[in-house]
Amino acid sequence: MPATPRQRQVLRYLPVLPAVVLLLVFLAGPVLWAFQASLTNAALTGRHARNPEWVGLENYQRLAQDPVFPLSLGLTVLFVAGSAILGQNVLGLALAVLMRRARPAVSATVGTAVVAAWVLPEIVAAFAAYAFFSRDGTLNQLLGRLGVPDTDWLYAAPMAAAVLANVWRGTAFSMLVYRAALNSVPAELLEAAHMDGAGPWQRFAFITLPVIRGSIATNLMLVTLQTLAVFTLIWVMTAGGPANASTTLPVLAYQEAFKFGDIGYGTAVATVLIIIGAVFGAAYLRLLREQKP
């Protein structure tokens, strides 16, 4: 019996099935489960672990009253703005621009150093950053030479340390994106501007930046999403402390769910994070579609 076009279409797309099942069960499933579980009092252990009860919006009401939540939201914004939007993005662009002017051997060597911090497993990078900022660590060794007294940076300035560590860890991504983007700036355009008497800063501001603005937007979105999800770096360096001074949303969700055993409340925090991620994700998709003619 010959198959109808519709049946043939379905058969043709059968190989997509394993991927779709995996994505539905392990990605879409947990997200839906999160919405549902955040409305219960599910717990890690005890009576409510087996039989969670429906509590409606109670977790979200608690969230609104919990003083730690706005603090954590603010710290997350600070972390993303400081380490991703300002730090990685600007430093990555600066590195890419400098690399075109410097000797090839210098830019290759420095590029390797920057990429090395990014390729390392995250836990190793986190240990290295921890040692660097600790009381008898490298930073104090350097500052000691300048006469600055020893400070435990992880206690005195945990967020600054986390931001710097994340800049160190993640700048390579922006650098690679911008190195590729700068290659797409037409040389004739820069040359013509040079002939017309435009200085290097003018050429950069009025030619290079407008030409690569698509890459800038894409990069900003991607580093924001990556930084939003950073957990290990902060967990190893400060574990969210001291006294919640570096508890970003992923750390807060983890602590509530696993340290205090309140899965329902932890899931509510996670849901907020998922929604923030989804908003940025949707904006990113829009951006990609606009860039495509």
Add this chain to the structure above:
Amino acid sequence: MTAPVRERRPLYPAARRRTGREPGSAWADLVLVLIGVCFLLPLLWLVLGSLDPAAGHATRIPERPGLDNFAAVFTPALLFRPLWNSLLLSAGTGAVTLAAAVLAAYPLSRYRSRFNNPFMYGILFGTCLPVTAIMVPVYGLFVQLRLLDSPPATVLFLAATSLPMAIWMTRNFMDSVPLEVEEAAWVDGASRLGALRSIVLPLMRPGLGVVFIFVFIQAWGNFFVPFVLLLSEDRQPAAVSIFSFFGQHGAVAYGQLAAFSILYSIPVLALYVLVARGSGNAMALAGAVRG
């Protein structure tokens, strides 16, 4: 996002011809070197510390350098079993991801349908989800399905998180294999599956290698997922065991910690070099890596 990074075009060649070198390139060298030193400093501690049996947090040249730290961690329980677990997790994740991605990429690359675009964009949206945010719900799901502490289930979850990017990359690589090559095989009597296996896949082998290595590197370095989903010590990968080691002996054994970290990092560094050199297209990796 696929432009090769390694090709360097001189900035407005005419000006360069006039002056020999660009103005300001000396201070560009200087600034770059300074930034490079800042990036190397934290890593220097790792290397020097691993060779210093009396290492602390400070970066210093070892008084009596030696391989004592490496010898101390060279035990089955401390090093080999965690690394073996890491290998199983990462290779398993790579294999599952690659198989599912190739199967899914074939119809998406070869047939035209209204279904393709929404599917690809939906998948791209999936890559935007902060994975750390779904770990609490995933834990809940694993408890209910009784999958906690199961390495195969952890592999499936890791595969699902890397699938979106893998499908995108695999489809792009498959698009670059011309349809005519495949059609020639059909004329010779090969089935679609036969042509896929004997013609298309061998042609895209370098691309598949990049996808596999990329997924492998991500799984190898992942800490949070096995930290939450695998509970018993003898199933945990190196990323987690290194963390517990740090918690138990960290205050006294920084040298061993550094040595352990280096041994654990070498495989991914080597794989990265392989991809960056081999395909000359680091962007394929850069465009795909996320936190």
